[in-house]
């Protein structure tokens with residue numbers, strides 16, 4: 001990225017793109033790309049700039065990032081109730097974290113575009129039938145039959161329209177009164193009232209007292225803008241047939257922006273320095289993220305910084321580390337140290353999900369709540385030891401009472417997984433587990449600011 005305005009659409013490098021579907025009819029893809037290119041942007045470049053400023057604050061420890069949502073959104077799940085409950089969960093978590101951090105929380109949904117998935121295998125076999133793997137609703141259908149699994153480019157358009165209607169409702173919820181801090185606090189009191197969560201009572205009581213104190217001092221919640229919240233949309237920039245036509249020149253600056261979401265990231269499987277995804281994000285001016293797993297080479301990361309953030313723009317680059325609870329204390333320090341020594345000011349965000357996935361005895365892909373908490377704890381410990389900033393968390397969650405991750409105060413066990421295992425890809429924290437995690441991270445954050 002350079003600060004010089006280009007006013008022309010980028011020429012995408014002709015380099016290999018990993019994890020793309022094999023579309024059966026390339027001409028149909030061209031027609032869909034043309035249509036996407038003619039549709040209005042989903043976000044405004046100015047909003048992306050605001051998010052960049054918020055992330056710059058997080059890089060300095062003056063804000064904390066909460067990024068969360070589905071592993072894989074599904075068209076059929078984009079209902080008012082589901083969207084409401086996911087937003088509600090994120091707002092409840094954010095209220096708890098704001099208190100713990102004593103700083104603003106940057107709310108970033110994995111929402112309105114999280115429709116494409118990288119997979120470890122190209123195919124899935126059940127019994128003696130082998131079909132293309134499910135690659136997200138933007139590509140094919142989860143149902144296990146040949147027609148459903150055949151990639152269909154019309155799905156790119158459906159992803160755009162479903163993202164537009166999702167974002168419309170998100171904007172209505174977050175600015176129309178639903179997000180009022182007083183409501184959010186009442187919801188959290190409801191959560192604590194259940195005795196399984198007694199451990200969190202003291203934090204909830206502290207927040208209660210803080211709210212009452214503010215009211216007693218005459219704080220005018222309406223004037224404070226407590227009825228609205230800033231909420232940003234993010235997803236993995238994986239499918240270039242979707243992302244490239246949804247890149248536009250910002251009329252204010254002449255710079256290209258991805259307008260499919262405010263923030264996009266490159267995943268662990270597609271972050272090759274000479275690959276098409278890093279080329280893509282190097283040309284857009286949005287704030288961007290890159291996932292970094294346990295086998296990352298710090299030298300490569302330094303070259304990545306030069307490529308993606310040559311001017312060291314605060315808030316431009318976020319590293320989302322997903323090491324695994326077992327190795328985070330061993331692998332993260334050297335990486336953070338090398339990046340810090342290079343002078344780059346990145347946001348460090350912990351994804352405690354993707355390094356802690358395993359198959360349970362009953363055959364479900366799952367994660368253990370305690371391991372998720374342990375990776376976040378390790379992340380905070382590493383940053384505390386180095387004097388660097390733990391800038392946020394990135395979680396796969398839903399507002400529904402699913403049974404996909406093990407443990408938590410409700411002690412979800414392997415035999416419970418089958419009851420409500422509804423994810424199309426990775427296991428998500430349910431509503432209760434998400435709030436529990438927020439209370440635990442708030443305790444860690446309170447120590448950071450002490």
Ligand SMILES: O=C[C@H](O)[C@H](O)COP(=O)(O)O
Nearest residue numbers: 071117118119120121425426
């Ligand atoms: O969300 C992340 C990846 O798509 C997912 O972990 C890959 O899972 P797989 O190993 O089931 O393909």
Ligand SMILES: C=C(OP(=O)(O)O)C(=O)O
Nearest residue numbers: 071267268269291322354
């Ligand atoms: C694919 C994902 O993660 P990662 O790239 O870290 O494996 C994801 O966030 O769903």
Ligand SMILES: [Mn+2]
Nearest residue numbers: 071396425426
């Ligand atoms: Mn995932």
